[in-house]
Amino acid sequence: MSVLARVGVGPLCAAARAVMPCFWRGKYFSSGREPAANQVTPMLRHLIYKIKATGPITVAEYMKEVLTNPAKGYYVYRDMLGQKGDFITSPEISQIFGELLGIWFISEWMATGKNAAFQLVELGPGRGTLSGDILRVFSQLGSVLKNCDISVHLVEVSEKLSEIQALTLTEEKFPLERNPGSSVYMKGVTKSGIPISWYRDLQDVPKGYSFYLAHEFFDVLPVHKFQRTPQGWREVFVDIDPQASDKLRFVLAPCATPAEVFIQRDETRDHVEVCPEAGVIVQELSQRIALTGGAALIADYGHDGTKTDTFRGFCGHKLHDVLIAPGTADLTADVDFSYLRRMAEGQVASLGPIKQQTFLKNMGIDVRLKVLLDKSDEPSRQQLLQGYDMLMNPKKMGERFHFFALLPHQRLHGGSHLMNACQSKPSLSPVAGFGELAWR
Numbered sequence: 481m482s483v484l485a486r487v488g489v490g491p492l493c494a495a496a497r498a499v500m501p502c503f504w505r506g507k508y509f510s511s512g513r514e515p516a517a518n519q520v521t522p523m524l525r526h527l528i529y530k531i532k533a534t535g536p537i538t539v540a541e542y543m544k545e546v547l548t549n550p551a552k553g554y555y556v557y558r559d560m561l562g563q564k565g566d567f568i569t570s571p572e573i574s575q576i577f578g579e580l581l582g583i584w585f586i587s588e589w590m591a592t593g594k595n596a597a598f599q600l601v602e603l604g605p606g607r608g609t610l611s612g613d614i615l616r617v618f619s620q621l622g623s624v625l626k627n628c629d630i631s632v633h634l635v636e637v638s639e640k641l642s643e644i645q646a647l648t649l650t651e652e653k654f655p656l657e658r659n660p661g662s663s664v665y666m667k668g669v670t671k672s673g674i675p676i677s678w679y680r681d682l683q684d685v686p687k688g689y690s691f692y693l694a695h696e697f698f699d700v701l702p703v704h705k706f707q708r709t710p711q712g713w714r715e716v717f718v719d720i721d722p723q724a725s726d727k728l729r730f731v732l733a734p735c736a737t738p739a740e741v742f743i744q745r746d747e748t749r750d751h752v753e754v755c756p757e758a759g760v761i762v763q764e765l766s767q768r769i770a771l772t773g774g775a776a777l778i779a780d781y782g783h784d785g786t787k788t789d790t791f792r793g794f795c796g797h798k799l800h801d802v803l804i805a806p807g808t809a810d811l812t813a814d815v816d817f818s819y820l821r822r823m824a825e826g827q828v829a830s831l832g833p834i835k836q837q838t839f840l841k842n843m844g845i846d847v848r849l850k851v852l853l854d855k856s857d858e859p860s861r862q863q864l865l866q867g868y869d870m871l872m873n874p875k876k877m878g879e880r881f882h883f884f885a886l887l888p889h890q891r892l893h894g895g896s897h898l899m900n901a902c903q904s905k906p907s908l909s910p911v912a913g914f915g916e917l918a919w920r
């Protein structure tokens with residue numbers, strides 16, 4: 481019996497998650513204006529004061545303020561995920577998504593010699609659903625992991641979401657330890673008895689053999705936007721509209737700005753978005769993996785250095801003008817995987833990006849779906865099938881979302897002792913998901 485089939489022996493849990501017809505944030509959107517009423521939000525007021533005091537701000541600064549300003553940021557005090565929120569993500573659509581990612585981490589752990597301990601580190605865990613599904617797989621494969629010392633570490637800036645994550649993941653019997661002033665601002669124990677801690681910054685997570693996970697995290701990091709002009713690259717800024725003092729507009733900087741250094745010398749596009757914060761995080765992940773081992777799995781919508789203007793907003797499952805009513809809508813930009821790859825180079829090897837559809841197929845989504853369908857009643861079967869379609873359909877999330885991994889060099893180029901312990905036949909990639917997973 482395959483390991484995937486064994487997972488199915490456990491309770492169905494949240495097997496069938498309701499899938500509603502809605503937008504996912506990866507959908508293409510031109511960031512042009514829509515006829516929407518301009519609401520003077522507290523964030524808009526704050527930005528207008530700021531621009532009046534110090535002049536126009538970069539798109540990166542605008543995005544950072546709107547999303548994560550500690551007092552008024554979009555992510556800080558609200559739950560924007562799911563049917564009642566602004567957008568829906570793969571783990572919220574189907575439990576199978578998180579289960580297959582759990583299998584991926586176990587596969588890597590086995591392939592690299594079954595270390596005595598590992599940390600599961602999730603960046604931007606949303607409602608905690610993905611970690612919850614992964615931890616359920618870890619529990620169900622307790623016999624495989626029984627001698628391994630696991631801990632969970634969540635990097636989250638949102639007060640509201642960290643509370644929801646604690647509700648999803650922790651055991652009520654053990655009260656949470658809170659310390660808002662500390663870099664570890666919350667601690668507890670998961671439902672399966674694993675220590676869990678919360679941080680605002682990856683740098684505060686203890687170093688050690690770790691599996692890092694970032695799902696729809698990199699797309700919310702601030703981007704600088706540049707337009708090619710006859711005078712050279714000019715950065716896009718956000719300014720107050722001279723026609724309406726309570727409205728914002730985009731303007732081009734009159735001269736070169738420091739972030740131009742992030743544009744490749746041989747760049748051929750006329751408009752580019754660069755995300756230095758993503759580069760800093762990937763460098764930190766790469767250094768850690770090179771030093772202590774483990775792997776990082778990054779899943780998001782994005783491109784390989786080809787797209788131009790992808791900055792867009794989402795509110796109530798609808799596309800939203802990024803400059804209207806700031807603070808009430810999510811802001812996002814496609815991840816440039818070619819930039820992430822360059823930032824990792826030298827330290828670690830990278831794999832991907834590959835399409836979500838291919839990755840999940842390689843991880844055995846069809847086998848897992850069949851096991852769940854065989855155990856479900858009719859309404860749950862319908863929901864499972866709808867969830868599968870949403871994740872896999874090339875016109876939905878199947879081709880828009882991509883998987884990208886960072887691994888120690890020796891994992892890909894080492895000797896046969898480092899081949900994937902779970903693979904019974906040779907495939908193009910020794911790493912599950914990027915090649916076919918075939919359990920012994």
Ligand code: SAH
Nearest residue numbers: 555569604605606635636637638695696700
């Ligand atoms: N991974 C989840 C949620 C994606 S939404 C899912 O797929 O369902 C983005 C998440 O990143 C939220 O939890 C948000 O609060 C968090 N976040 C945004 N900016 C962050 C930052 N700079 N540092 C840490 N977390 C951040």
